Every structure is written in structure tokens, then in C-alpha cells.
Amino acid sequence: MKLAVYWTGSCGGCDVSFLELGMGLLEVLSRVEIVFWPALVDAKRRDLERLPARSVDVTLVNGVIRTAENKEMVEILREKSKFLGAYGACAHLGGIPALANQVNGVTEIVFGPGFRPGAPLGEAAEDAPPELLPEALSLDEVVPVDFVVPGCPPPAGLIARFFEAAFAEAISPGRIFAGEKALCEECPRTREDRRLTRIVRPHEVQPDPEKCLLDQGIICLGPVTRAGCGAACPKGGMPCTGCLGPTPKAGDPALAMLSALASLVRAGEEGESAFPEENKILDSLVDPIGTLYKYSFAKYGRPLLKLARKRQEVRA
Amino acid sequence: MPEFEPRIVAFLCRWCAAAGADLAGTSRLQYPPNAIPIRVNCSGRVEPQWVVEALKAGADGVLIGGCHPGDCHYVVGNYKTRRRIYLLRRMLAEMGIEPERVRLEWISATEGARFAQVVSDFVAELKRLGPLHGNGGRG
Ligand code: SF4
Ligand code: SF4
Ligand code: FES
Numbered sequence: 001m002k003l004a005v006y007w008t009g010s011c012g013g014c015d016v017s018f019l020e021l022g023m024g025l026l027e028v029l030s031r032v033e034i035v036f037w038p039a040l041v042d043a044k045r046r047d048l049e050r051l052p053a054r055s056v057d058v059t060l061v062n063g064v065i066r067t068a069e070n071k072e073m074v075e076i077l078r079e080k081s082k083f084l085g086a087y088g089a090c091a092h093l094g095g096i097p098a099l100a101n102q103v104n105g106v107t108e109i110v111f112g113p114g115f116r117p118g119a120p121l122g123e124a125a126e127d128a129p130p131e132l133l134p135e136a137l138s139l140d141e142v143v144p145v146d147f148v149v150p151g152c153p154p155p156a157g158l159i160a161r162f163f164e165a166a167f168a169e170a171i172s173p174g175r176i177f178a179g180e181k182a183l184c185e186e187c188p189r190t191r192e193d194r195r196l197t198r199i200v201r202p203h204e205v206q207p208d209p210e211k212c213l214l215d216q217g218i219i220c221l222g223p224v225t226r227a228g229c230g231a232a233c234p235k236g237g238m239p240c241t242g243c244l245g246p247t248p249k250a251g252d253p254a255l256a257m258l259s260a261l262a263s264l265v266r267a268g269e270e271g272e273s274a275f276p277e278e279n280k281i282l283d284s285l286v287d288p289i290g291t292l293y294k295y296s297f298a299k300y301g302r303p304l305l306k307l308a309r310k311r312q313e314v315r316a
Numbered sequence: 317m318p319e320f321e322p323r324i325v326a327f328l329c330r331w332c333a334a335a336g337a338d339l340a341g342t343s344r345l346q347y348p349p350n351a352i353p354i355r356v357n358c359s360g361r362v363e364p365q366w367v368v369e370a371l372k373a374g375a376d377g378v379l380i381g382g383c384h385p386g387d388c389h390y391v392v393g394n395y396k397t398r399r400r401i402y403l404l405r406r407m408l409a410e411m412g413i414e415p416e417r418v419r420l421e422w423i424s425a426t427e428g429a430r431f432a433q434v435v436s437d438f439v440a441e442l443k444r445l446g447p448l449h450g451n452g453g454r455g
Contacts, residue, residue: 147368195446254407255364255365258407262399285403287408288410307372308412
């Protein structure tokens with residue numbers, strides 16, 4: 001099987017994640033021919049360009065699409081590949097780097113007006129870094145994506161599941177290599193209260209080791225996130241932040257979670273007199289976008305954000 | 317250029333606000349025709365995703381009409397919706413969309429006049445805010 005792996009706007013964690021396969025990696029490596037994988041073997045863009053169309057069996061792209069070069073590279077990879085998949089949360093949904101979409105013209109804010117990535121102001125440079133795209137995008141906004149190996153980074157079990165299917169030539173189009181059910185179903189924590197009398201951040205409390213984190217006021221995205229990691233984070237005392245992406249039922253994970261958690265909030269007996277206290281609890285949710293859209297802002301937050309931008313342009 | 321006419325999607329609880337809207341109609345009250353009513357079984361049924369979907373699909377504002385506190389036929393549906401809309405408005409504001417575009421009102425089955433007033437006020441407010449989509453269909 002001819003394999004290509006490429007990184008776009010990525011932290012590198014996805015490339016490292018293959019090591020999680022442990023001894024299984026030896027088996028995988030004995031069955032693939034790596035035709036392009038910049039993190040592992042030396043190959044340049046021109047080597048890729050020389051390959052015939054559709055000559056790569058499977059390509060895995062990790063990272064967000066952030067620069068003009070990212071876009072060009074995945075377009076070339078698409079042309080050269082029979083199957084192309086999004087690997088990891090950034091390629092799948094935009095990931096954490098896509099939270100930058102909240103701010104318009106981020107480089108100008110940081111580096112001053114008129115700043116363009118590339119040569120120092122007023123100078124020409126041969127190896128100028130590529131242009132930033134106006135927005136960080138998920139892979140499927142740029143090229144058709146055949147399948148997804150989700151996660152931040154993908155957990156070993158799902159990587160193994162993917163290779164199994166790839167070797168059996170059984171990658172069905174549109175497949176997401178994770179569960180269809182919610183993470184809560186594979187979480188060993190016990191659920192009782194189903195009501196939130198406060199909202200706290202993980203570092204503010206020492207959570208009870210047995211009880212559901214959401215019941216303890218820690219925003220856990222288990223109810224709207226796909227199963228598949230064995231509830232790794234809740235098992236370790238940290239809430240799920242949604243890296244495997246939403247279940248098919250959830251739709252927009254942030255809005256689904258917003259709905260679920262708002263319905264759980266309680267300040268004593270429900271009724272008009274409780275409204276102010278309920279509002280206080282809801283106000284204590286810090287950074288709703290960063291918390292609820294942590295990995296999915298490019299894919300799910302973008303349509304609304306676009307509306308807001310247009311609106312600002314009209315007003316300006 | 318003709319005046320901007322806001323488009324409103326109104327999710328109305330069948331036990332109260334939808335009946336109030338009917339009463340406004342049968343009482344022949346005059347109010348602007350900008351709201352497209354969608355009847356739901358309880359305001360508690362309205363998902364934040366529906367509200368956002370309406371905004372994305374072309375609405376300039378979304379009205380949710382529910383029973384007064386204490387009157388919800390499912391006891392707490394309207395309380396649930398109040399909390400959801402409160403948080404949704406906060407999130408919309410953070411994205412740069414005016415939270416005033418999403419409005420929750422308590423309207424009972426006998427309050428035909430109040431329904432007409434709520435719609436009139438909302439239309440006026442949305443006219444002040446301007447269209448959410450491009451030129452507001454005036455092109
Ligand atoms: S801790 Fe999280 S994943 Fe586990 S049951 Fe509670 S909400 Fe679900
Ligand atoms: S618990 Fe949630 S955030 Fe953690 S690995 Fe699983 S899906 Fe990702
Ligand atoms: S029945 Fe009217 S709001 Fe619940």
C-alpha cells in the first residue's frame with residue numbers, strides 16, 4: 001500500500017501519534033511503502049509533483065489549512081491520491097488553531113498595521129513564508145475528503161482500526177473511524193444528579209474520582225462527542241473537550257452542549273425568583289466559544305461568523 | 317430604495333403564544349406581517365440549533381414565544397428555554413452578532429394584543445439594527 005502523510009498547520013502531535021501503535025507499528029511499516037511523509041523521510045514538493053495522478057493509495061493529512069501553501073499542497077495530494085483522509089481534529093474540524101478565526105486580521109493586531117507575513121517590511125525575500133489565508137479552514141473546505149481518523153491526536157485504537165480497513169481495502173467513503181454513540185456510554189464515571197449548581201474549570205477543583213464530571217460542575221463534552229477513545233480524559237480526571245468530534249445526533253457540538261448544560265443548571269427550586277441566580281451560574285462559564293467549540297470552530301462556527309463579518313463590513 | 321423589512325422566524329408554543337397570535341388575528345389587530353410563525357408543543361422544545369439555523373437561513377431575528385413562568389404545560393419547559401436562550405445570546409454576542417436578534421417573550425393565550433405589540437416592537441428593533449444578511453433582500 002502506497003502511503004503519504006502530510007502536515008499542514010499542525011503541532012506535530014499527529015505525526016508522533018503513530019508511535020502509539022507500539023509494536024503494531026512494525027507490522028504497519030512492513031506493509032506500506034512511504035511515498036511522501038516530510039516528518040519522516042526527505043522528499044520535496046517537486047518529488048510529489050512528479051508522481052502520476054492517483055498513484056498514492058492512501059494519503060493522511062493532519063493540520064488546519066492556514067496558508068496558501070497548505071492549500072496548494074493538499075490540492076496536489078488530492079490529485080495524486082486514490083483515498084485522502086483527514087487525520088486528527090485540525091484537518092477534521094479546524095482544531096484549536098481555528099479558534100483564531102474569532103479575531104479578524106490577527107497578524108495585523110499582533111505585529112502592527114500593514115504587516116504581511118513574508119519578507120521584512122520593504123524588502124524582497126526569496127524564501128518568504130507563504131501568505132496566510134483570511135481564515136483557518138478544515139480540510140474538507142478545500143478538497144473532497146474520503147474519510148476521517150479523528151482525535152487530538154487520534155488514539156491508538158482508532159489508528160489501528162483505520163489501518164485494518166485500509167489494508168483490507170475496505171475504506172467506505174465518508175467513514176469516520178470512531179463510534180456513533182456518545183462518549184458517556186463508554187465512560188466509567190457514575191451519573192446521578194444531572195443538575196449543575198455551579199460551573200467550575202478543571203484546575204479549580206479536585207474532582208471526585210468516581211462521579212460524572214459534569215455532575216460536579218466541570219464542563220465535559222462527553223454527551224455530544226463520539227465514543228472511541230475509551231473516555232481517556234474523564235478516566236484521567238479531566239473533562240472531555242470534544243476532540244473526536246460530534247456524534248451524528250449532536251450536529252453542532254457547541255450548540256448541542258450549550259442546550260444540554262443550560263437545561264441542567266439549577267439554582268434551587270426552578271421559577272422566576274431563581275432567574276438571577278441561574279444567570280450567575282451561566283455567566284460563570286468562561287469563554288463559551290473556546291470551551292464548547294474547542295476543536296470544531298472552523299467547521300461549525302464558521303457560517304455564523306461569516307454572517308457576523310458581513311454585518312460588520314456593512315456597518316463599517 | 318424600499319425600506320428594509322426584517323424577516324422574523326417565530327417559534328410559538330401552541331398552548332400560549334400561538335393561541336395569542338390566533339387571538340390577535342381573530343380580533344383583527346393590526347401588526348406588521350414580518351413574522352413567520354412555527355408552532356411548537358412547548359417553548360422548551362426549541363433547540364438553540366434551530367435558532368441558529370433560522371439566522372443562517374435568512375432570518376434577521378428569531379422570536380420564541382412561551383408560556384408565562386408557572387404556566388408551562390410541561391411545568392419547566394419555559395425555564396429550560398430561558399436558560400438556553402440566555403447562554404445562546406451570550407455566545408452570539410461573542411461572535412459579533414447582536415444578541416437582540418434573538419428574543420424570548422412570555423405571551424399567554426389571552427394576550428392577543430401583547431402578541432401584536434411584541435411583533436411590532438421586534439420589527440422596530442430589527443429595523444434599527446439593520447439586516448443580518450447583506451442588503452436585506454432589497455437588491
Ligand atoms: S464524565 Fe463526561 S464523559 Fe463521563 S459520564 Fe460524565 S459527562 Fe459523560
Ligand atoms: S475524552 Fe474527549 S477530548 Fe479526551 S481523547 Fe476522548 S474524545 Fe478526545
Ligand atoms: S407549554 Fe408553553 S412554554 Fe411550555
